Amino acid sequence: MSSQRSQSTEGPVVHVVEDDESSRTATARLLKTAGRAVRVYQSAAEFLEEMPAGPGCIVLDLRMPGPSGLDLQERLATAEAPMSVVFLTGHGDISKSVRAMKNGAVDFLTKPVDPEVLLEAVGRALDKDAENRAIHERRQILRARYERLTPREREVLAHVISGQLNKQAAFDLGTTEHTIKVHRHRVMEKLEAGSMADLVRMAADLGIAPIGDGDDTKG
Amino acid sequence: MVLAALMLMALSAPVGSVPRPSVATLPQVPQPAVEGEQQAVLILAGDDPTQLWLQDIVRGIQESIQAENPAVVVFQEFLDTPRFERGSYIEDVRSWLRLKYRDQEIELLVLVGQDVVDFLARGRGEPWAGVPMLYGEMGTLTIDISQTLPGISGVAFEDTLPSTVNLLKTILPGTNRVALVYGASPLERARISDWTERLRKIDPRLEVQDLGGLKMADILHQVAHLPEDAVILNLPVQVDAAGERFGPRRTCELIAEVASRPLFQLGMQEFGCGSIGGVLRNWEQFGRVLGQQAIKRLSGQSTPLLTVPVAQYTSLLFDARQLERWGIDERLLPPGSEVRFRSPSLWRDYRPQVIGALAVAALQALLIGGLLFERRRRRRAELESRQHLVTMSHLDRRAAMGQLATSLAHELNQPLNAILQNAGVLQMLLTTKSSALPLGEIRDIVSDIRKDDMRASEVIRRMRGLLQKRELQAQPIDVNELSEDTIALVRPDAMSRDIRIELESTEGLLPIRGDRVHLQQVLLNLLLNGMEAVASMPSDRRSLVVRTSQNNGTVTLAVKDAGVGISADRVTEIFEPFYTTKGEGMGMGLTIALSIVEAHDGRMSAENNADGGATVWFSVPAVPGAQS
Numbered sequence: 001m002s003s004q005r006s007q008s009t010e011g012p013v014v015h016v017v018e019d020d021e022s023s024r025t026a027t028a029r030l031l032k033t034a035g036r037a038v039r040v041y042q043s044a045a046e047f048l049e050e051m052p053a054g055p056g057c058i059v060l061d062l063r064m065p066g067p068s069g070l071d072l073q074e075r076l077a078t079a080e081a082p083m084s085v086v087f088l089t090g091h092g093d094i095s096k097s098v099r100a101m102k103n104g105a106v107d108f109l110t111k112p113v114d115p116e117v118l119l120e121a122v123g124r125a126l127d128k129d130a131e132n133r134a135i136h137e138r139r140q141i142l143r144a145r146y147e148r149l150t151p152r153e154r155e156v157l158a159h160v161i162s163g164q165l166n167k168q169a170a171f172d173l174g175t176t177e178h179t180i181k182v183h184r185h186r187v188m189e190k191l192e193a194g195s196m197a198d199l200v201r202m203a204a205d206l207g208i209a210p211i212g213d214g215d216d217t218k219g
Numbered sequence: 220m221v222l223a224a225l226m227l228m229a230l231s232a233p234v235g236s237v238p239r240p241s242v243a244t245l246p247q248v249p250q251p252a253v254e255g256e257q258q259a260v261l262i263l264a265g266d267d268p269t270q271l272w273l274q275d276i277v278r279g280i281q282e283s284i285q286a287e288n289p290a291v292v293v294f295q296e297f298l299d300t301p302r303f304e305r306g307s308y309i310e311d312v313r314s315w316l317r318l319k320y321r322d323q324e325i326e327l328l329v330l331v332g333q334d335v336v337d338f339l340a341r342g343r344g345e346p347w348a349g350v351p352m353l354y355g356e357m358g359t360l361t362i363d364i365s366q367t368l369p370g371i372s373g374v375a376f377e378d379t380l381p382s383t384v385n386l387l388k389t390i391l392p393g394t395n396r397v398a399l400v401y402g403a404s405p406l407e408r409a410r411i412s413d414w415t416e417r418l419r420k421i422d423p424r425l426e427v428q429d430l431g432g433l434k435m436a437d438i439l440h441q442v443a444h445l446p447e448d449a450v451i452l453n454l455p456v457q458v459d460a461a462g463e464r465f466g467p468r469r470t471c472e473l474i475a476e477v478a479s480r481p482l483f484q485l486g487m488q489e490f491g492c493g494s495i496g497g498v499l500r501n502w503e504q505f506g507r508v509l510g511q512q513a514i515k516r517l518s519g520q521s522t523p524l525l526t527v528p529v530a531q532y533t534s535l536l537f538d539a540r541q542l543e544r545w546g547i548d549e550r551l552l553p554p555g556s557e558v559r560f561r562s563p564s565l566w567r568d569y570r571p572q573v574i575g576a577l578a579v580a581a582l583q584a585l586l587i588g589g590l591l592f593e594r595r596r597r598r599r600a601e602l603e604s605r606q607h608l609v610t611m612s613h614l615d616r617r618a619a620m621g622q623l624a625t626s627l628a629h630e631l632n633q634p635l636n637a638i639l640q641n642a643g644v645l646q647m648l649l650t651t652k653s654s655a656l657p658l659g660e661i662r663d664i665v666s667d668i669r670k671d672d673m674r675a676s677e678v679i680r681r682m683r684g685l686l687q688k689r690e691l692q693a694q695p696i697d698v699n700e701l702s703e704d705t706i707a708l709v710r711p712d713a714m715s716r717d718i719r720i721e722l723e724s725t726e727g728l729l730p731i732r733g734d735r736v737h738l739q740q741v742l743l744n745l746l747l748n749g750m751e752a753v754a755s756m757p758s759d760r761r762s763l764v765v766r767t768s769q770n771n772g773t774v775t776l777a778v779k780d781a782g783v784g785i786s787a788d789r790v791t792e793i794f795e796p797f798y799t800t801k802g803e804g805m806g807m808g809l810t811i812a813l814s815i816v817e818a819h820d821g822r823m824s825a826e827n828n829a830d831g832g833a834t835v836w837f838s839v840p841a842v843p844g845a846q847s
Contacts, residue, residue, distance in 0.1 A: 020633045022633065022634060022637035022670070022671050022674070023633055023636050023637045023640070025637070025667065026636070026637040026639075026640035026641045026644070026667065027637075027640050029640065029641065029660075030640045030641075030643050030644050033644045033647050033648060063629060063711075063714060064714070065714050065717075065719075068717070088636075089629075110632075111629075111632040111633065111635070111636035112632055112635040112636035112639040112640075113636060113640070114639065114643075115639060115640055115643020115644070115646070115647075116643070118640070
């Protein structure tokens, strides 16, 4: 475990949560042989206790004593950047697989799983994780930039991204068109947006809702 | 006149049945003799006084006379000619009698047999010439005494010979020959002389084999070798050709012992010595009739020749032992026959008791028969029901296994998955270009594969046992082991439904004897029901406890759940067929389980727990003396 733990700091780690010892050992063995860093957990509870961070994915047995795989997945989903999950199950329970997929599972594999299929699924999960992680990082940066905006600038941003003309925004905000232009410029500078389209995407990433009757999103 | 009528009445009554007391009640016959002087009667017989028949006759005469008139003096004289007649013997006797009775007046002479009549006739009545005489003889006299003994009167007893011949033809229909046995003395010869003729007269086809006048040894030899159609008629030998004298019954006993054919006789005196019996002369009765006639004569009445029919002085007597010996059917005997000397017979002596006992025995037999029949029917029904139980329990197991199918698939898929992953690893290792194979790891992998394969087979074994349709078998079973095995079957299912199953086993349980699969099925049912009961409960109550225990030679297995329990009105209902709370299944599970437990002489019951939920348990007798 300690060696695995050290590996986890390096690159992505595959977390195998499986109550069945044989399957756990064999799966871990397979992943390691395929060059993956692996950590194993006997139960969902054990995983939650450790709550490992960092890049990686989870190979999760659906059916376990105590909290089930689905329970664990739901708990993880509340995190900022949940790890991708590859579900393994002894039988294909459709309702459960639907639930798992809705919660963002990458794959739902039925035991016995073809080793290649498992490796591919793990690969996809790690890619997804990397992607999620990148999105998350970018959102973090944007949020930091957004923090720098003054309240007035945030108001202007919300109006601008809705596609309002400067004149309309000035009217709404009770100021001049010129003042709006100055604010917009500052906003773009602070958020390091290169274009109006860039700004709109960033705002979307930040989850800022546009204000005003913006049928025309293009300003 | 009146008295005479009374006398006639007494005489005309059937002689054989005249009881002496009735005679005694008759009015005394007036004594014509001089007052104070006693009347004297002399009974005179020619034969041997030791012969029983003669003694019977004399006793009969004397008793009947003295019954009428006790004052009458009776004298007896016997010539004993068969044993003594030689030379002038008979005339010497006459002289002796004259001397002896010189001073004794005799009022009446009663003569027994033609031979003494003849004796007196030859002496013209001497030494009692002129004295009234009365004789008794079988049939009429064959000598003429009208000149020599005028005034003599007699009693002729009808001959029994024709009746005897009739009888033996009836009871032994094949009879064509009669062997006559009698003595060699002149008196005996004289008595029998005309019998051959008489027998022929009765039945001309009858052949007579005369064994008279032989030595006893020759007689015995003859009677031992008689042809099949013969019978023996024994007129007892008093003196044989060798001069040997034979006491009463002796001849009869000797002959009966060696006889090859049935032995008949004419007189009653020897009845029981070995003859069949027949129309037997009752000599005492013979004497009594004679005595009564003598009384008449004494009282001065005239007594013309009286003929006494056979029935009045004979008895139809038979010896049961002889009838049996010669295979004579009693039903052939003439009506009125009396059979004596029966071997003690329960039937005859205790008929009501015997009938009662037989009735009881018959009833018992009937009852036993009925019970046996019922038992057979029950056996058959039991077999049938057992057959049904086998079928039903099989269906039930299949249904249970159906419920468990998904979790069992999971149970199988675990090892299969591990094997597949391990195989994948091996494949990867073998396809890498790396020169050094991690042999240690490969060894581990192969060992794991084997282990998982065994695990999969174990799952299949558990399942297969339950899916087989099989007869109930009896084998020793460790209930703890059975519980573990069964819980293992449902464990995956329980796990997927987040239900905990705990086994609280008592160590050192005695083994029970029964069918493993069927008992496992019972527990399986209880577990599935228990899981159903707790499935919708909050997580902390989704648990089952399986407990094994032992008490008083029975092993109990209880499944306790923490569900809502069984409503009071349904505690008994749950074992009824088709009772179900589930949407699926027939509701036969507990019924079948109960049947299985009962087939193991066990009991099964359900009760609600004090702390919620229900406990269903069953107990089965342990195998005594065995230690698990």
